[in-house]
Amino acid sequence: MLYAIETEGITKKFDDITAVNNVSISVKPGELFGLLGPNGAGKTTLINMLSTMIEPTGGSARVWDFDVKKDASHVRQNIGMVFQDTTLDDRLTGRENLDLHGRLYDMDSKHRKKRIEEVLSLVELSDRANTIVKTYSGGMTRRLEIARGLMHHPHVLFLDEPTLGLDPQTRNHIWEYIKILNKEEGVTIVLTTHYMEEADHLCHRIAIIDHGEIVALDTPEALKNMLGGDVITLELENPDNIPRLCEIYKKDGCASIVSRKNNDVFITVRDGERQIPHVLELASDAGIPIRSVSLHKPTLDDVFLHFTGRAIRDKEAGETERVGYILRARRK
Amino acid sequence: MVRKAANTVYTMWLREMLRFWRSKSRIIGSLATPFFFLVFLGPGFSSSYRLPSGEPLDNSFLAPGLIGMAILFSSLMGGVSIIWDKEFGFLKEILIAPVSRFYVALGKAVGGVTTSIIQGILILIIAWLIGIKYNSLPGVVASIGVMFVLGIGFIGLGIALASKIESHEGFQMVMSFLTMPLVLLSGAFFPITHLPGWLKLLVYANPLTYGVEAIRWCLLGNSTIPIIYSLAGITLFAFFMMLLGGKLFDSMEI
Ligand SMILES: Nc1ncnc2c1ncn2[C@@H]1O[C@H](COP(=O)(O)OP(=O)(O)O)[C@@H](O)[C@H]1O
Numbered sequence: 001m002l003y004a005i006e007t008e009g010i011t012k013k014f015d016d017i018t019a020v021n022n023v024s025i026s027v028k029p030g031e032l033f034g035l036l037g038p039n040g041a042g043k044t045t046l047i048n049m050l051s052t053m054i055e056p057t058g059g060s061a062r063v064w065d066f067d068v069k070k071d072a073s074h075v076r077q078n079i080g081m082v083f084q085d086t087t088l089d090d091r092l093t094g095r096e097n098l099d100l101h102g103r104l105y106d107m108d109s110k111h112r113k114k115r116i117e118e119v120l121s122l123v124e125l126s127d128r129a130n131t132i133v134k135t136y137s138g139g140m141t142r143r144l145e146i147a148r149g150l151m152h153h154p155h156v157l158f159l160d161e162p163t164l165g166l167d168p169q170t171r172n173h174i175w176e177y178i179k180i181l182n183k184e185e186g187v188t189i190v191l192t193t194h195y196m197e198e199a200d201h202l203c204h205r206i207a208i209i210d211h212g213e214i215v216a217l218d219t220p221e222a223l224k225n226m227l228g229g230d231v232i233t234l235e236l237e238n239p240d241n242i243p244r245l246c247e248i249y250k251k252d253g254c255a256s257i258v259s260r261k262n263n264d265v266f267i268t269v270r271d272g273e274r275q276i277p278h279v280l281e282l283a284s285d286a287g288i289p290i291r292s293v294s295l296h297k298p299t300l301d302d303v304f305l306h307f308t309g310r311a312i313r314d315k316e317a318g319e320t321e322r323v324g325y326i327l328r329a330r331r332k
Numbered sequence: 333m334v335r336k337a338a339n340t341v342y343t344m345w346l347r348e349m350l351r352f353w354r355s356k357s358r359i360i361g362s363l364a365t366p367f368f369f370l371v372f373l374g375p376g377f378s379s380s381y382r383l384p385s386g387e388p389l390d391n392s393f394l395a396p397g398l399i400g401m402a403i404l405f406s407s408l409m410g411g412v413s414i415i416w417d418k419e420f421g422f423l424k425e426i427l428i429a430p431v432s433r434f435y436v437a438l439g440k441a442v443g444g445v446t447t448s449i450i451q452g453i454l455i456l457i458i459a460w461l462i463g464i465k466y467n468s469l470p471g472v473v474a475s476i477g478v479m480f481v482l483g484i485g486f487i488g489l490g491i492a493l494a495s496k497i498e499s500h501e502g503f504q505m506v507m508s509f510l511t512m513p514l515v516l517l518s519g520a521f522f523p524i525t526h527l528p529g530w531l532k533l534l535v536y537a538n539p540l541t542y543g544v545e546a547i548r549w550c551l552l553g554n555s556t557i558p559i560i561y562s563l564a565g566i567t568l569f570a571f572f573m574m575l576l577g578g579k580l581f582d583s584m585e586i
């Protein structure tokens with residue numbers, strides 16, 4: 001088997017929108033693969049198709065060498081899934097949740113008990129295993145779900161927004177677990193995220209997805225190198241001047257890629273620190289007032305901006321979704 | 333194959349039992365209504381109402397009705413709880429596992445019916461402590477069998493509803509428009525011998541009527557509807573409801 005996951009033109013159309021459009025990707029065994037994209041990009045839909053939760057309307061996909069349409073049951077046996085929203089039974093204890101999972105995957109009693117202790121200690125929940133899940137914090141809930149996804153020794157683990165809505169410290173913690181289980185358990189991981197730092201920090205390769213299509217796919221380093229340099233952001237007093245300024249920079253040749261958003265102009269230059277004076281000089285020569293300047297070393301956010309013309313943060317609705325979910329769960 | 337199916341059913345049953353055990357206070361709460369009915373309504377009724385046979389309408393008449401009502405409530409709830417599983421996500425955990433949906437539904441039903449029967453038996457005991465005389469021990473055992481079949485029927489109905497209802501708001505409405513008429517039109521609280529035609533039609537169209545009549549026959553040895561018809565009624569009801577519930581659950585969108 002060459003690839004843990006291989007899709008060919010996989011597509012999902014809901015009534016009037018195409019959530020995933022003609023996506024072809026291959027993920028190697030043992031790889032930690034990221035799907036990075038804003039809310040509504042189609043990440044959840046894509047991994048729901050790969051995990052057989054929903055059927056594709058076009059194309060095909062193989063997971064651990066089984067066809068997701070024809071051989072769903074085998075695919076299921078070989079994958080673990082951590083959904084975007086929690087799917088624990090919060091009236092039961094952590095251990096009971098793991099035990100039921102082991103039973104559903106037909107693990108015998110001895111094997112189940114041993115594995116429960118293993119995964120609990122992996123996510124450092126051994127001492128809270130006998131308390132009701134309802135009393136867990138967001139981070140603990142996530143960790144328990146990851147542990148549960150690993151219970152039955154899956155070859156491929158899907159993590160849908162594993163750190164959505166968690167505070168930075170907890171997020172760092174979860175990152176460490178994800179790295180450890182990828183390395184120590186050797187499990188192939190596909191994670192979705194709209195946090196670029198997360199994709200950057202964790203993933204061997206990243207597919208940037210927007211409007212259901214893969215717009216770029218490579219290692220984080222290669223993606224950032226594609227931009228051809230650092231990004232200078234110029235905030236203008238008057239957005240009407242933007243087209244003229246862009247024209248000037250293009251003509252001058254100091255900046256290779258020029259794009260805009262609201263009052264801001266983004267230009268890509270080599271060796272940003274040294275280019276700032278020159279860039280400002282050109283603006284002032286043209287009589288265009290600049291309110292502020294900043295310099296970024298390239299990040300995946302810039303890569304996203306480069307490929308889609310928008311910042312990934314534009315669509316950050318995920319947080320409120322998650323909070324709404326937690327509130328609903330509390331009301332119960 | 334068989335072992336795997338049994339394993340799925342058992343796992344789902346086990347979960348219902350664990351949840352049931354955690355909600356002890358709710359179970360005690362659910363016994364309050366039948367308890368107060370037996371303590372206050374029974375003596376009140378028996379002092380003023382007579383059955384067509386001339387005997388007072390007392391607790392021994394009411395108890396089978398109360399058991400039927402408890403089975404209805406808890407079974408319907410058991411089936412409909414799939415809405416919660418859907419809303420709070422756990423259903424996804426089940427549906428992504430390499431198990432058959434049909435056995436998942438079956439396990440859920442068996443779990444729900446177990447909790448219903450436990451509640452039915454508790455009422456049976458309370459009524460006995462209050463002083464109701466049951467006909468025979470085999471009769472009592474048979475009444476538990478009736479509770480099982482009746483419970484399966486209402487769980488099937490609950491699963492069918494849950495597969496169609498989107499959220500728990502819709503569920504609230506369905507529950508109040510469904511349960512009260514079913515209880516009041518069942519002969520749980522009044523004899524069904526001399527009803528006006530339109531009422532008789534509704535009462536005889538109500539599956540709970542046959543359940544209550546069958547339980548009454550098992551416990552007390554008398555009923556208006558012959559036991560063979562009651563049994564046929566609830567068995568058919570259970571069979572078709574489980575079929576419907578299983579089918580709708582199978583085609584449910586997540
Ligand atoms: N069941 C559904 N029916 C209709 N549209 C859907 C459904 N699920 C997702 N979509 C739409 O598909 C698009 C992609 O959604 P999703 O895969 O959830 O994105 P992401 O996980 O990247 O935020 C969105 O526009 C969303 O509204």
Ligand SMILES: [Mg+2]
Pocket residue numbers: 040043044045084160161
């Ligand atoms: Mg998503």
